[in-house]
Amino acid sequence: MNSVIDNLLSRTSIPKATGPAPSDEQLEVLLQAAGRACDHKRLRPYRFIKIQGDDALAKFGQLMVASQTELKGELESDLAEKLSKKPFRAPLILAVVASVRDEPKVPEIEQIITAGCAAQLLVSAAHALDLAAMWRSGNMMYTQTMARGMGLTENESMVGLIYLGANPVGRSPAPVAFDSQEYLSEFN
Numbered sequence: 001m002n003s004v005i006d007n008l009l010s011r012t013s014i015p016k017a018t019g020p021a022p023s024d025e026q027l028e029v030l031l032q033a034a035g036r037a038c039d040h041k042r043l044r045p046y047r048f049i050k051i052q053g054d055d056a057l058a059k060f061g062q063l064m065v066a067s068q069t070e071l072k073g074e075l076e077s078d079l080a081e082k083l084s085k086k087p088f089r090a091p092l093i094l095a096v097v098a099s100v101r102d103e104p105k106v107p108e109i110e111q112i113i114t115a116g117c118a119a120q121l122l123v124s125a126a127h128a129l130d131l132a133a134m135w136r137s138g139n140m141m142y143t144q145t146m147a148r149g150m151g152l153t154e155n156e157s158m159v160g161l162i163y164l165g166a167n168p169v170g171r172s173p174a175p176v177a178f179d180s181q182e183y184l185s186e187f188n
Contacts, residue, residue, distance in 0.1 A: 007128045012175050017090035017132035017165025021052055026129055030094075030164075033125035037117035043103055045111035046118045046159070049095040049150060057087040063149040067140035090132070090163035094122065100155045115159045122162055132167040135160045 022030065031048065039045075051060050061084035068083055069075055075083070087093060098115035100108050119135060126133035140146060141158040150158070 008124060010175060011124055011127040012173050013123075013134045014132035014167055014169075014173070015089065015134050016168060017134070017163055018168045019091045019165060021090075021092035022126070022129070022131055022164050026131065027092075029129065030122045030125050034118040034122040037114050037121055039114045039117075040106045040110050041103060043101045043106060043111060043114070045099050045101050045106075046115035047097050047099050047156075049097060051087065051093040051095060052091065057093070058084070060087045060093065061085060063146060064140055066149065067143040067146040070143045070145045071139055090134070090165040092164045094162040094164065095150060096122070096159040096162060097150070097152060098157050098159050099153075100157075102155075112157070112159065119160050119162060126162075126164055130167060132163075132165050134163045136163060137161065 027050075034046075034048070035044065037046075051057060064086060065075065065080045065083050069080075096115060096119040098112045100111045103111075123133045123135055137158075137160050141161070146152075146158060147156070152158070
């Protein structure tokens with residue numbers, strides 16, 4: 001097989017990344033890869049928000065607590081503290097945002113899928129650069145508190161949080177086996 005296919009077949013998520021964060025050059029490669037996502041009418045219906053540095057990560061942790069509070073009501077202090085530390089699982093987080101455009105020929109669902117494809121290409125490029133990457137999500141991403149805190153507009157929604165950094169073990173864990181035949185059917 002070739003190196004591109006090998007990269008795709010060996011990619012796994014790395015739940016905790018260490019420093020350093022990707023360099024500016026690496027970040028540019030990741031964003032360029034994301035920009036190659038399948039995209040009907042080339043709308044590029046996505047954007048990225050960089051969350052980096054102790055102050056930004058701490059502020060984002062507090063936003064996560066506030067978002068979870070919106071969903072569940074008052075949180076116990078130990079849960080709130082645990083949640084506020086989650087952004088520190090990596091030195092850099094890229095929030096992937098779907099920015100739906102008013103385009104009659106491209107339904108909203110296609111544009112959101114394109115944003116997801118951009119996120120996947122970003123994660124795949126991170127693996128190719130031997131970076132640790134983990135795409136995370138959860139109900140708190142879709143709260144009004146999160147939308148306001150991240151400065152999203154009315155036509156935007158979060159797609160995922162990509163945690164990025166150095167691979168603490170030096171290589172990715174082995175991929176979990178995938179029986180493709182369980183997921184393949186034929187149209188007759």
